[in-house]
Amino acid sequence: xxxxxxxxxxxxxxxxxxxxxxxxxxxSWPDAALEDTDGAAxxxxxxxxxxxxGIRNVRSRYRVAPGNEISAVINLPSGREDVLSVLxxxxxxxxxLARVGEVTIGCGLNKPDGSASVVxxxxxxxxxxxxxxxxxxxRGRLAGEIRQKEAFLARIRGKLNNDRxxxxxxxxxxxxxxxxxxxxMAELRRLRANLKxxxxx
Numbered sequence: 129x130x131x132x133x134x135x136x137x138x139x140x141x142x143x144x145x146x147x148x149x150x151x152x153x154x155x156s157w158p159d160a161a162l163e164d165t166d167g168a169a170x171x172x173x174x175x176x177x178x179x180x181x182g183i184r185n186v187r188s189r190y191r192v193a194p195g196n197e198i199s200a201v202i203n204l205p206s207g208r209e210d211v212l213s214v215l216x217x218x219x220x221x222x223x224x225l226a227r228v229g230e231v232t233i234g235c236g237l238n239k240p241d242g243s244a245s246v247v248x249x250x251x252x253x254x255x256x257x258x259x260x261x262x263x264x265x266x267r268g269r270l271a272g273e274i275r276q277k278e279a280f281l282a283r284i285r286g287k288l289n290n291d292r293x294x295x296x297x298x299x300x301x302x303x304x305x306x307x308x309x310x311x312x313m314a315e316l317r318r319l320r321a322n323l324k325x326x327x328x329x
Contacts, residue, residue, distance in 0.1 A: 182246035197229035
């Protein structure tokens with residue numbers, strides 16, 4: 129323990145009886161027993177982590193308030209009953225870590241109306257957002273941001289296409305404007321992708 133090693137030492141002694149000369153600070157780091165590892169369990173738990181991350185990303189993208197619970201529908205390919213049982217057993221992780229209220233898990237499930245979706249490996253996670261977000265308001269906000277960014281990009285390109293500017297401005301100024309152009313184009317791609325996602329709700 130980097131700040132309070134005496135607390136770690138005390139806890140270490142309380143976990144089980146220790147000899148008079150045994151001390152945590154002088155003990156060797158324990159070796160992992162490879163025969164005790166379970167690769168399948170590790171992979172399935174990594175899947176749960178990826179799904180939780182995907183749900184959190186959707187919540188952030190669609191601006192779902194942190195205090196609001198959402199539902200999740202996890203669609204599995206046919207023949208993955210092993211994954212179905214594991215996800216069903218550990219559905220509480222979705223509830224606690226991603227603020228998911230009701231979790232529906234099955235094979236061949238349809239995407240509910242008004243749902244956002246995220247693909248994790250071969251699995252699809254649908255998140256019904258009806259009543260949680262104002263779709264029209266968010267579409268309008270994104271459309272307004274796109275118009276502003278397009279106008280900004282047009283001004284930058286007008287400057288870069290001006291022969292007098294290119295001839296008279298210092299090289300670092302021209303490069304800075306080109307970087308602004310690249311950044312604006314990247315931002316426009318992101319905004320348009322977001323608007324497309326909202327249009328699918």
